[in-house]
Amino acid sequence: MALFFGLTATTAKKMYDYFMSYNANSTTVCLIGVALVLGILAADFGSGIVHWGADNWGSVNLPGVGAAIIRPFRHHHVDAYAITRHDFLELNGNNFIVTLPLVWVAVSAVKSPDNALSLVSATFWLSFAVFGAFTNQIHSWAHMKNPPMLVRVLQNSGLLLSREHHHLHHVRPHDCNYCITTGWMNGPLRAIGFFEAAERAITGVTGVIPLHKQLS
């Protein structure tokens, strides 16, 4: 976690210095804003893929991922409030580790000689990394009866995963709203039938039925 915060702070400082030394025009500033949003969408989409996979495929007895990923996600359906009782390190430690390579990609992008492109690229990867790293924290806030006031404001404005939006996932058979960072990707993925198509493809190839269909 110290490595994640150290590398993130170093990357952000480098980006700030580049930005200040570079005479950015309005197009570059807009592209940096777009990259920030795309990074958030990528983190939200990634959270949905991991969550959907853990909820529906494989067994809690699988070596490695069974205990580390599948069991916590499925136990979360049984005791949705356990996530609010974890301390900061227990809640976020794994995500800080798996998103560390994304920060490394961001800091590598800042070294690019093309300032505009490097800033846009670094913004995307750093946004992806930071929102990915804080996904469990944001998910936990969606289960808290009394989250911090600023968090409540961000939830109510739709900028962070809200209690009401995420609650729909907790209705058995837990087959919707898998994205748990901001929840922004849930609507578009539902509209194109993304997870349904992926499930049909997996079932067609392997014959395995997703767990939510066995529950419903």
Ligand SMILES: [Zn+2]
């Ligand atoms: Zn779930």
Ligand SMILES: [Zn+2]
């Ligand atoms: Zn939840």
